[in-house]
Amino acid sequence: xxxxxxxxxxxxxxxxxxxxxxxxxxxxxxxxxxxxxxxxxxxxxxxxxxxxxxxxxxxxxxxxxxxxxxxxxxxxxxxxxxxxxxxxxxxxxxxxxxxxxxxxxxxxxxxxxxxxxxxxxxxxxxxxxxxxxxxxxxxxxxxxxxxxxxxxxxxxxx
Amino acid sequence: xxxxxxxxxxxxxxxxxxxxxxxxxxxxxxxxxxxxxxxxxxxxxxxxxxxxxxxxxxxxxxxxxxxxxxxxxxxxxxxxxxxxxxxxxxxxxxxxxxxxxxxxxxx
Numbered sequence: 001x002x003x004x005x006x007x008x009x010x011x012x013x014x015x016x017x018x019x020x021x022x023x024x025x026x027x028x029x030x031x032x033x034x035x036x037x038x039x040x041x042x043x044x045x046x047x048x049x050x051x052x053x054x055x056x057x058x059x060x061x062x063x064x065x066x067x068x069x070x071x072x073x074x075x076x077x078x079x080x081x082x083x084x085x086x087x088x089x090x091x092x093x094x095x096x097x098x099x100x101x102x103x104x105x106x107x108x109x110x111x112x113x114x115x116x117x118x119x120x121x122x123x124x125x126x127x128x129x130x131x132x133x134x135x136x137x138x139x140x141x142x143x144x145x146x147x148x149x150x151x152x153x154x155x156x157x158x
Numbered sequence: 159x160x161x162x163x164x165x166x167x168x169x170x171x172x173x174x175x176x177x178x179x180x181x182x183x184x185x186x187x188x189x190x191x192x193x194x195x196x197x198x199x200x201x202x203x204x205x206x207x208x209x210x211x212x213x214x215x216x217x218x219x220x221x222x223x224x225x226x227x228x229x230x231x232x233x234x235x236x237x238x239x240x241x242x243x244x245x246x247x248x249x250x251x252x253x254x255x256x257x258x259x260x261x262x263x264x265x
Contacts, residue, residue: 016203023204031206052171064164064241068219070212072198074205097205104207123166129245131211131253139202143215147243149165 020075027074028096035103038111045110048122053151063116065150067108070131071101072141081140098142102126105144118150162227163237163264170239176263179235183258184225188218190251215255219243222257235261 048054073081077093084091105126113121129143169175190198194210201208222243230238241259248254 020203020205024206027204027206052167062163062165062167062170064166064223066219068212068215070208070215072202072205072208075203077205125166125242127243127245129247129253131247139199141202141208141211143211143245145215145219145243145245147166149167 016075017079018076020077020079024074024076028100031100031104035100035107038107039103042107042110042114044119045114046120047106047110047124047148048120049124051123053120053122053149062149062151063118064147065109065112065116065118065121066145066147067105067110067112068143068145069101069104069108070141070143071097071104072139073097075139078139098128098144101142101144102128102146105146109146109148113150116150118152120151120153121148122151124148162231162235164223164227164241164259165237165239166241166259168240170237170264174265175239176265179230179233179261179263181258182226182229182233182235182238182261183256184222184227184229185254185256186218186221186225187248187252187254188214190214195251215245215253218253218255219257222255226257226259230259230261233261235263237262237264 073094077097080093081091106124109121109124113119125147127145127147129145131141131143163170190211198208198210226238226241238259238261241257244256246254246256
């Protein structure tokens with residue numbers, strides 16, 4: 001009986017690992033496709049990390065815009081990460097995860113700006129919070145939050 | 159409510175600040191829903207966006223901003239500049255979201 005239980009545990013582990021790998025990869029690819037598409041569409045919304053806007057905008061009209069996303073790692077990536085911890089070095093799985101989340105947050109901020117009719121965002125800040133939950137063995141998840149001041153180009157310039 | 163100007167720039171170029179009224183802030187502590195947490199833990203297997211949490215954070219941030227604006231209006235400001243946000247995990251399933259900035263009167 002004990003042997004059976006052991007067997008079941010291993011099977012479940014391998015099943016979750018495979019599910020995480022295939023489904024995670026599929027979802028990641030789909031997400032990247034949608035990110036690239038929307039980045040092209042929103043290329044007209046300019047973002048600046050500078051503190052003040054360039055001279056060509058009308059600063060009278062401005063508004064805070066923001067975008068946020070909570071993203072979580074998958075089972076496979078977490079397993080690989082725990083192995084990666086032994087030898088150190090770069091871990092691409094989490095790099096792409098955070099890259100996706102960051103670009104998504106920026107895109108949502110741009111969408112927020114465009115909905116309100118703005119085409120320029122200055123003073124962009126990006127904030128990253130880990131919300132692992134503190135539980136033992138909890139899956140790491142992150143919140144990426146991007147915010148900035150949206151402005152309108154003045155009628156004379158551009 | 160939104161006749162007040164909110165920006166994370168330190169000053170608005172071209173507009174003079176008549177007077178500074180000091181710092182204003184708004185915060186909220188939100189806990190996550192147990193049912194949604196179970197769904198999220200399932201979502202953890204395949205990874206990706208946790209929509210329920212995104213909504214939660216969004217709502218919390220809006221509320222924090224609203225409280226900050228309320229405070230700014232009550233002291234007679236017409237703008238809040240240099241707005242910043244911070245997030246801190248308070249306990250296992252709860253987070254505090256704080257929005258703060260400087261309340262000013264613009265000409």
